[in-house]
Amino acid sequence: MKDFRIFDRRGLLLALGLLLTSGFFATTLFGYFVSKQAIRDAIIGQDLPLTASNIYSEIQKDLVRPVLISSTMANDTFLRAWVLKGEGNVTDMARYLNEMKERYGAFSSFFVSDKSTIYYTGEGVLKRVSPNEPRDAWYYRVRDMKQDYEINVDPDLANADALTIFINYRVFDFSGNYIGATGIGLTVDAVRRLINDYQQRFQRTIYFVNTEGQVVLFGNQTSRAPDLRATPGLGPLVDRILKEKAGSYQYLVKGDNHILNVNFLPELKWYLFVEQNEEQALAGIRRTLYTNLAISLVVTMIVLFLTHLVLSRYQHRIEEMASTDKLTGLLNRHAFAILMDKLMAEHHRVPQPIAMLLADIDNFKEINDRHGHQAGDKVLGSVAAMLLHDQRQSDIAVRWGGEEFLLVLRGCDLTEATRIAENLRQKIAATPIAVNGRQVNVTVSIGVSEYEETELPDQTVDRADAALYEAKKAGRNRVEAATGQGQAQEPISVRL
Numbered sequence: 001m002k003d004f005r006i007f008d009r010r011g012l013l014l015a016l017g018l019l020l021t022s023g024f025f026a027t028t029l030f031g032y033f034v035s036k037q038a039i040r041d042a043i044i045g046q047d048l049p050l051t052a053s054n055i056y057s058e059i060q061k062d063l064v065r066p067v068l069i070s071s072t073m074a075n076d077t078f079l080r081a082w083v084l085k086g087e088g089n090v091t092d093m094a095r096y097l098n099e100m101k102e103r104y105g106a107f108s109s110f111f112v113s114d115k116s117t118i119y120y121t122g123e124g125v126l127k128r129v130s131p132n133e134p135r136d137a138w139y140y141r142v143r144d145m146k147q148d149y150e151i152n153v154d155p156d157l158a159n160a161d162a163l164t165i166f167i168n169y170r171v172f173d174f175s176g177n178y179i180g181a182t183g184i185g186l187t188v189d190a191v192r193r194l195i196n197d198y199q200q201r202f203q204r205t206i207y208f209v210n211t212e213g214q215v216v217l218f219g220n221q222t223s224r225a226p227d228l229r230a231t232p233g234l235g236p237l238v239d240r241i242l243k244e245k246a247g248s249y250q251y252l253v254k255g256d257n258h259i260l261n262v263n264f265l266p267e268l269k270w271y272l273f274v275e276q277n278e279e280q281a282l283a284g285i286r287r288t289l290y291t292n293l294a295i296s297l298v299v300t301m302i303v304l305f306l307t308h309l310v311l312s313r314y315q316h317r318i319e320e321m322a323s324t325d326k327l328t329g330l331l332n333r334h335a336f337a338i339l340m341d342k343l344m345a346e347h348h349r350v351p352q353p354i355a356m357l358l359a360d361i362d363n364f365k366e367i368n369d370r371h372g373h374q375a376g377d378k379v380l381g382s383v384a385a386m387l388l389h390d391q392r393q394s395d396i397a398v399r400w401g402g403e404e405f406l407l408v409l410r411g412c413d414l415t416e417a418t419r420i421a422e423n424l425r426q427k428i429a430a431t432p433i434a435v436n437g438r439q440v441n442v443t444v445s446i447g448v449s450e451y452e453e454t455e456l457p458d459q460t461v462d463r464a465d466a467a468l469y470e471a472k473k474a475g476r477n478r479v480e481a482a483t484g485q486g487q488a489q490e491p492i493s494v495r496l
């Protein structure tokens with residue numbers, strides 16, 4: 001019965017635990033996935049395009065302007081006339097180039113004449129270009145190219161080989177014949193600083209890719225192979241991206257999803273790549289997810305613990321109510337049956353004598369009749385209290401019937417139990433009970449028996465009952481010890 005109840009409570013706690021955890025987990029995970037989707041949508045739909053357009057407008061300011069300046073130089077009447085007049089006064093050209101450099105805050109400015117192959121800078125003549133010199137390959141490329149200009153990243157000979165972004169603009173005479181290349185140079189460091197600044201401000205990876213799929217400019221933290229096709233995850237997408245010119249893409253690297261926004265910048269003929277590692281963007285909500293799960297777990301544990309506490313208390317109270325006689329506070333017969341089973345199991349493990357005392361208040365009917373039923377109750381309570389008073393922890397005191405009490409004494413043989421019964425009888429007889437302002441003398445008769453291995457506990461009680469009967473018959477206020485099971489039912493009368 002008890003085991004069934006425990007199982008019931010465990011089942012309830014388990015069901016409650018499952019309900020709470022599944023509820024908490026479901027809502028937390030649902031919230032997480034909704035937020036994740038919202039963040040992804042925001043990255044694809046707003047954040048990256050917005051970052052790209054911000055960068056684009058900054059780039060326009062910082063890189064498109066040099067293109068315009070170079071274009072102005074290529075169309076400058078003075079420059080073209082000076083070349084057509086035979087590149088006479090070098091100082092004039094140097095002053096012009098210097099002026100352009102100073103005015104627009106460029107790192108360097110240049111003009112290369114196709115006719116004389118002289119490379120002019122703001123300082124004067126730098127050198128002559130030659131098709132055999134690998135460092136001059138850019139000039140011959142520009143000379144033969146179809147478009148008006150190119151943006152090229154190269155070391156600058158005129159500035160101690162500092163890595164420089166050159167805008168190389170083709171120059172034509174007034175009849176449209178090619179006469180050289182002009183433009184200005186910006187330090188890559190300056191542009192790189194710009195990209196780093198964007199990256200920090202927008203928390204994205206930013207880099208530029210040329211029409212060949214080569215990474216031409218990137219920030220400090222960007223570790224990329226120069227050839228974008230060699231980038232894990234992204235490689236297979238490169239041709240599609242270059243063809244489509246603009247769009248949103250996603251690729252996986254080591255399980256991390258990367259979201260990419262690409263825009264082609266026609267002025268630079270470069271692609272602007274703005275990239276976001278989704279896992280990093282989700283780090284915040286993932287932290288929130290773990291915190292929520294931990295809170296849910298703690299709340300579940302607290303609820304389960306409190307429920308367990310309340311259930312235990314109620315179960316204890318219910319068990320107590322079900323096993324206790326309300327009037328006397330002694331155990332009832334139902335509790336006796338349970339405890340007796342336990343006692344017998346214990347006895348079989350460690351055998352020890354077990355004695356039973358069955359006590360009955362003498363002429364109780366008279367007390368009831370004379371003093372009233374409530375007074376009778378009071379007497380029952382007082383006798384029960386006297387029985388309990390000398391009880392050991394291991395003893396069992398039961399209200400057996402109306403005015404009958406059963407004491408089960410562990411580790412006590414018949415002789416010892418008879419002595420205890422006699423002490424009890426004397427004590428009760430010598431203790432008047434106050435009822436309705438009057439002292440009532442109460443006596444009890446007690447039958448004593450000792451459990452024998454061959455019998456059932458009920459039979460031991462029966463033998464105590466028989467002894468009690470003998471005590472009553474012999475005049476009440478007596479103790480009678482039962483004979484053994486096999487012996488004739490002649491109880492020994494005891495009067496110590």
Ligand SMILES: Nc1nc2c(ncn2[C@@H]2O[C@H](COP(=O)(O)OP(=O)(O)OP(=O)(O)O)[C@@H](O)[C@H]2O)c(=O)[nH]1
Nearest residue numbers: 360361362363364365366368373374376377402403
């Ligand atoms: N007040 C009160 N009386 C009870 C209770 N339970 C049983 N009784 C009464 O106890 C009385 C027992 O009477 P009997 O069985 O005749 O026994 P007795 O008068 O004690 O006589 P002997 O046992 O032969 O000495 C009955 O009148 C019952 O009504 C109870 O809880 N309260």
